[in-house]
Amino acid sequence: MKTMRFSDIFRRTALLSLLVTASLLAAAQNRAAAQNRAAAQNRAAAQNKPAQNPLGIDDTCYTLLKEVERQLGKPGFTPTNELFRQAADEKKDQKAQMLYHIEVIKDLMARPASEEYDAVVDETREDVRKHTQENGLNQYYYQACQLSQEYYYKKGETYRSLLVLQEMQAHAIEDANAYGIWTSAKYLADMYIRHNDYVSAKPHLERAIRFYNTTDDASILKESPTRLYCDLADTYPIASDSVRINVQKGQLYAKTRMDTLRCEYYLLRLAALDGDRKEYERLKAICRQDPDFPRITSDAELFFDLIDATQDGSILNREEDIYKLATVREMKVIANLCENKGYKEFAFVVEKKLVNLMEKLISTTTLSRISELEVSMGKAALNAELVTKENQISRISHVALLLLTFLFAALAVFTIVYIRQLKKARIKDEAQIASLQEANEKVRMADAAKTRFVQNMSHEVRTPLNAIVGFSQLLSLPDGSLSPEEKDEFSGHIVNNTKMLTMLLDDILNASAMDSGNYRITYEEGEKNFMAQSAISSAEHRLQPGVKMEYVPEDPAPFTFTTDPRRVQQILINLLTNACKHTMAGEIILSSSLTEHPGYVTYAVTDTGTGVPAEKAEAIFERFTKLDEFVQGTGLGLSICRDIASRMGSKVFLDTSHPGPGSRFVLLVPVSPVER
16 A cells, blocks of 8 residues: 655645535525525515514504503593503403503603692502402512502602502512512612612512522513622622622623623722722723613712722812712722722721711611601591591481481480490590500600610710720821820720720621521531630730630530531620620630530630629620620620520520629530521
8 A cells, every 4th residue: 555645645634624614604605695585584574564562462552552651741641541441451451451550650650749649659559459469460560569669759758669669568478479579679678778778778688689599480580680689799898708799699690781781880899999900990991981881870970080089199188079979888988998098097087977977877767757657647537537426426416306306216216326336436446546645655765765775876986986086196196296105005096996896886787687587597517616716816805904814625625516606706705805894803714614514515704803793694684784884885795695695596694603703604505406
């Protein structure tokens, strides 16, 4: 056999490749030509067909509906919508019949606000509810609710808007309708976010996301949860890992250009906080070039301008511009950037004003006043009803006297029976008034308690704030005014008061999370000694001068068991911090034992401080209870410890048998917990 040279093999291979390529190109051209012919045929056919009907209703009804939409807010709306209703009835098109009511609400939204429209909106929504119960088209009821809440929100009646959303959620739960539950959670979250209330919005966002990730409802899954993830990111501290994780999830679920644009805006903020100017400028250019970007944030140019101002220091002359931003979240981004750039005093001033702003939001008693208003309205309505019934009694008595000659016997019996019924009704109404008065008194007492709590918290928060401001001003004195030792001392005071302020706010947030049911226990493997040593590391900066703190285990050998390590450490840190507050000299010992209480890991915090009287052993675990009013704190620490322990199946108590001096607090953590 003759051996082929390499050049021959190469030429044959190249020739074969050319032939294959030519064949593929010819086939591709044939397919393209066939597709073009089919497209031309489709376009020709489409010219002879009616416009596409995306709502799935009768074509005649759809044509009329488009005309109704053009007449919204105009004099011709009512007759046009009536024609649409008649066509829907003739075609027996239930979807079109529902859309007739929807268009009524849309028309009222397009007109100037008027009190007489309120009843029409509510009656129309109730009509839609009644009909959807009969035909199962629940989505139209939810659409009516969404439009109704927008109607009231545009009027400035936020509370009524919130009531409509709560009505929607209640009916969705009653109907076990997945789409309604998911949609109401989204709208409620959006309502709170509009008022910068991310704490109230967070549980609704988490509920909507959890529902999206577990449902198989096609109407839900076809929508995008990207905005939910981005809004949830705003409920966490600026630039935290949770923010980045939720923005990444938003990118993963993005389905539209607006989804991607929203994520890029959030990534832009993170790039600015990370100091990544190249990525920041790239994302800023993308956002500015997109004509729909203002739908995501209304003050983008001011926000970008302020970010750029942090680079050259001109931000120091633009404090008032920061407070013109639309959201507190954007203000916090600018404050963090200032701190990262070294403008710590300026950042502190901005953060202080933001704390005051949030304090005003916390102390707002709008809901309490609304509750009182409802009670007053209820009393007024019942009093009016009583007056009406008394007038009825008077008129009936007068008629009875006029007709006494003719119908004395029959009318007398009827009058007596009727008067008795009215008296019974009056007694019942008076009882309702008494009940409402009692409820009003409870509301008043709750409002007074809330006011006292806000006043106390204002004092507790201002104390470390004033200390931080004072020592910061001392540190800003010209060089040479303070020795290095004094500067170190003042810096230490600032750090300690900052941590004290953080602890106060953490106590409030933990108590709020427990009250709202959003506090979760997560079980995993934890090591006895590691949890104790971590708690000591977190609390030892609170020690008074000369006081020692150490960990003394009964058995130094490692011991691993199932629990929630973070919650155990949180309880131990609170107990150690409490001991630091009340121990001016001596020592604080954290011990652990597996034998003191079999089946439990026993942690004990023993100090040589002021101690606690035995009769106060339970009172100190109540909220806002402080034995010494001159000691910094909210009075929430021990209460939070007991609440967390209870949720874990653990126990926290004061050992009244401890001989003293000082006190001994005990935490019992089950080795084999029953998960709840």
